[in-house]
Amino acid sequence: MASAHAGALGQPSFFREKILLGMSLPEYLRSLITPFNLVAAAILAVGVPSLIYRFAAGLGASTNLSQAYPWGLWIGFDMMTGVVLAAGGFTIGASVQLLGLKQFHAIERPAILTAFIGYIMAVVGLLADLGRPWNIVMALVNAGAASALFEIAWCVMCYTTVLLLEFTVPFFEWLGWRRLHAVLKKALLGLTVLSVMFSTMHQSALGSLFLLAPTKLHPLWYTPFIFIFFFISAILAGISMVIVESALSHKVFARRMEGQPHVDVAAITVGLGKAGAIVAFAYFFLKLQGVIDGHAWGYLLTGYGALFLVETVGLVLVPSLLFAWGARHGKVGHIRVAATLTLVGIVLNRLNVSIFAFNWQHPVRYVPSWMELAVSLTLVTVGVLAFRWICNRMPILFEDPAFSHDE
Numbered sequence: 001m002a003s004a005h006a007g008a009l010g011q012p013s014f015f016r017e018k019i020l021l022g023m024s025l026p027e028y029l030r031s032l033i034t035p036f037n038l039v040a041a042a043i044l045a046v047g048v049p050s051l052i053y054r055f056a057a058g059l060g061a062s063t064n065l066s067q068a069y070p071w072g073l074w075i076g077f078d079m080m081t082g083v084v085l086a087a088g089g090f091t092i093g094a095s096v097q098l099l100g101l102k103q104f105h106a107i108e109r110p111a112i113l114t115a116f117i118g119y120i121m122a123v124v125g126l127l128a129d130l131g132r133p134w135n136i137v138m139a140l141v142n143a144g145a146a147s148a149l150f151e152i153a154w155c156v157m158c159y160t161t162v163l164l165l166e167f168t169v170p171f172f173e174w175l176g177w178r179r180l181h182a183v184l185k186k187a188l189l190g191l192t193v194l195s196v197m198f199s200t201m202h203q204s205a206l207g208s209l210f211l212l213a214p215t216k217l218h219p220l221w222y223t224p225f226i227f228i229f230f231f232i233s234a235i236l237a238g239i240s241m242v243i244v245e246s247a248l249s250h251k252v253f254a255r256r257m258e259g260q261p262h263v264d265v266a267a268i269t270v271g272l273g274k275a276g277a278i279v280a281f282a283y284f285f286l287k288l289q290g291v292i293d294g295h296a297w298g299y300l301l302t303g304y305g306a307l308f309l310v311e312t313v314g315l316v317l318v319p320s321l322l323f324a325w326g327a328r329h330g331k332v333g334h335i336r337v338a339a340t341l342t343l344v345g346i347v348l349n350r351l352n353v354s355i356f357a358f359n360w361q362h363p364v365r366y367v368p369s370w371m372e373l374a375v376s377l378t379l380v381t382v383g384v385l386a387f388r389w390i391c392n393r394m395p396i397l398f399e400d401p402a403f404s405h406d407e
Contacts (some may be wrong), residue, residue: 017392018174040381047378050371051128059131062371068359069366071129076354077376078125080116080206081347084230087238088245089163089194090199097192104394106263109170109244109396111238114245116163117386120380121155148208155202162195167397173400174393181403203234210353218357220299220308223290226353232286236279237346240319243272243339253391260398266332271336273327280320280342287312291293292314304357311352315345 020028054062065072065197088111095101096108107225127133136153144150167183172181207230208218250257257263291297299305319338324332353368388398395403 009156021392024214032221040307040385042300043374043377045178047374047381050374051378054101054371054375055130055133058194058294059129060368064367064369064372066366068362068364071358072130072366073355073368073372073376074125076351077347078379079122079129080350080354082122082125083206084237084350085201085241085343086122087199087203088120088233088242089166089238090159090195090233091238092242093166093192094196097189099269104268106266106398107242109399110249110391111242111243111315112163112166112391113170113387114241115307116160116167116381119160119163121383123156123160125379138386145395148205148212151205152202153207155198155205159195159198159202160199162191166191166195168402170186170395172396173403178403181385199234204228206230207353209350210358213358217353217357218299218304218360219296220295220304221353221357223294225286225290225293229283229286229290230280232283233346233349236283236342237278239272239276240342240346243269243276243336244343247336249391249397252388253397256392263398266273268332269332270327273323273338276335276338277320277327277343280316280323280338280369284312284320287316293379303311304360307352307356311345311348315348321396 016022016024023031048060059065063074064074091102092111093103093106118277128135130136137149139153140157142150167187168184169181172178172184204227207227210222210226212222214222245267246268250263291300300309319341322338322341324335325331327339359366
């Protein structure tokens with residue numbers, strides 16, 4: 001009340017300066033009326049009630065899941081795809097904090113924020129998919145040491161906590177809390193080590209889940225080394241996501257960057273393009289080796305083969321060549337196109353493994369209900385809105401100059 005009263009008098013207040021961006025409440029509310037916000041509001045108006053209805057009425061009333069297809073869109077897209085697209089957090093964090101590649105420092109905070117929001121949205125999607133979501137706590141006490149799900153549950157919870165702690169560095173700068181900021185900043189190196197460890201474990205363990213279903217997953221995608229495929233593709237997705245995100249965020253939030261030290265996004269993109277080319281080539285030849293080991297050449301002439309070729313050749317090999325060409329000749333546009341195609345390819349891969357090519361011999365196919373689609377679209381929208389809200393207020397795209405010399 002005191003803050004609101006101070007704001008009404010035109011005096012600086014935390015709420016007005018930090019939350020309302022220096023505007024009065026009516027001015028701030030009017031600023032929210034934009035085409036993007038109207039579309040987002042329409043999506044939330046459908047998705048939020050759908051999510052509430054799912055928890056009130058259950059999975060049977062809100063989804064098309066069945067005994068044959070217990071995992072649907074919320075696992076295939078929200079969880080598996082959401083987690084892999086958030087891999088930029090540990091990828092860039094390790095590059096800066098562990099490998100000393102300081103040229104990527106400017107994109108470290110946006111990458112960590114994207115990862116943090118992505119994991120929260122993935123957890124919400126997972127809870128929606130669980131028949132009894134309150135039993136998620138059982139993963140903490142049931143010591144299933146030989147279970148991939150047990151490993152995933154623990155690692156996702158631990159990694160999300162690590163991301164929260166990493167995010168507190170810009171958060172404390174925003175609040176002006178120097179002592180806690182100094183403590184967390186000194187802990188970044190250790191937190192990065194933990195992030196790499198937990199990410200390696202759960203990104204690969206997500207692939208390990210499908211080792212239990214060798215007859216259900218199509219031979220073009222099934223391989224005993226699928227956990228390695230998942231981990232390598234997570235690194236590739238992390239690099240690509242950061243390239244696309246840095247291009248968009250430095251354009252959308254250009255006004256936030258005014259008066260801040262110049263960030264050479266083009267040079268950063270070229271550097272990431274070199275890494276993208278190497279990882280994409282490695283991932284393509286691993287996929288090729290999977291076909292050789294599985295003696296699956298004959299399936300390439302089928303419909304599933306066409307889908308596999310689109311994913312592997314069109315959305316891995318072609319982007320790898322674009323990455324290499326762009327990095328060699330300094331063509332930032334080529335690298336961004338390659339990153340975008342790669343992201344589409346990784347999303348298609350996760351959907352192929354978990355939905356399209358799973359139960360491939362089953363006579364009845366799973367098609368998500370409109371409520372499943374609405375909830376997934378809502379989670380993506382909430383993630384974008386949260387990223388924008390935080391970037392408009394906190395020092396995410398730059399380091400607060402008042403804290404830049406603190407140790």
